[in-house]
Amino acid sequence: MNPSGSRSALADAIRKRAGSVTDAAGKTVRTISISDAKSAASEGKAQDIPIGDVYCRALEEEIWPLCYIRNRGSISSQEQLRLAQSRVTIVGAGGLGGYVIELLARIGIGFLAVIDSDGFDESNLNRQLLSDLDAIGRNKADRAKQRVKAVNPAVSVAAHAVRMTEENALTLLEGCHAAVDGLDNLESRRLLHSTCRLLHIPMIHGTISGFEGRLMTLFPEDPPREDLFDADGEATAESILGTPPLAPAVIGSLQAMEVIKVLLGRGQPFQGKMLWADLENGLLEPFSFSPLSNDS
């Protein structure tokens, strides 16, 4: 069958199985459940179509996958489709990265690449969402892949159980629409920053210490911001204040929101300004950098 015939056959298979719900405004919305999507994927095929492709085809027909129906109202079907066609790389699947991966999988990003060479240990249990007793000793990227598959099989995950280095950074990040900083040190962040600039990819920076954390989206057209990642031999704050679980959840959520803003071109990303969150004192404050140059 030619590709357009195949597309049309898939659309027919989806339409045939679509159900409907009535929204609060009394409007009927067509939906498809995951079991019906799987059935549509295998209809008349020697090999199943990936579930993510079925969801994309359904959204083109304005048929909502049921798992995304509660995104509706804040996200249009065209935007949901765009998320499903997006590729995001998360570097580090620990405290911040774990929350970001969970949220991006649930909202329906089509492809996630997860980079982390570490395995979970007991000291991660206080804050790292992807860790549990069964995961101790297991690689974090592999665990992320398993978790996402269990939550939303429409999301493809490439798990890279490697450390990002100068040698592999370009290859690992090439082709993604946004890169999320889930790292735990400033040296790796400098490498991520420079690599994202080379590849013209927005970098969603986040970091935490104690009950505080910060967020900033670094666009490739902005002046470089190496001063965010300069420690100059000084101990970084989290080595003294520790990393309790609250700030990773808050900053991770804000990072996921930045990804959505970047991918959909909506809202006001934290571009040229750093958000500082002090959870203990209830402060959320933006701090601005000059848009014209690296003013450090």
Add this chain to the structure above:
Amino acid sequence: MTVSFGPMEIRKKGSNSQQEQAACSQVSALKIDVFLYATLSKYLPEGSTNRSTTLNLPEGAIVRDIIEALGVPEMSVKLIFINGSHARMETPLSENDRIGLFPPVGGG
């Protein structure tokens, strides 16, 4: 809480003579609100709340005078903001400025 650091506390190059010190003490003071984040908050005077303190500094004072007054090592300050905008150690201060100082942060 307000802590006053009179002009005498601010080191001025070449202001060692009594005459110069007298001149220095006559300059008007700037009231500056200083906010210290993360590990820097340990340098706040005892009794400070909301991670801030108020300093009185002489006219012409710069950001570096703040960290010297509070005893913060310069190496520990990685980001400086005045009234929410990025600044430097040499940036001059104005009356009622709000200064935010940040250490290096790298947790994830």
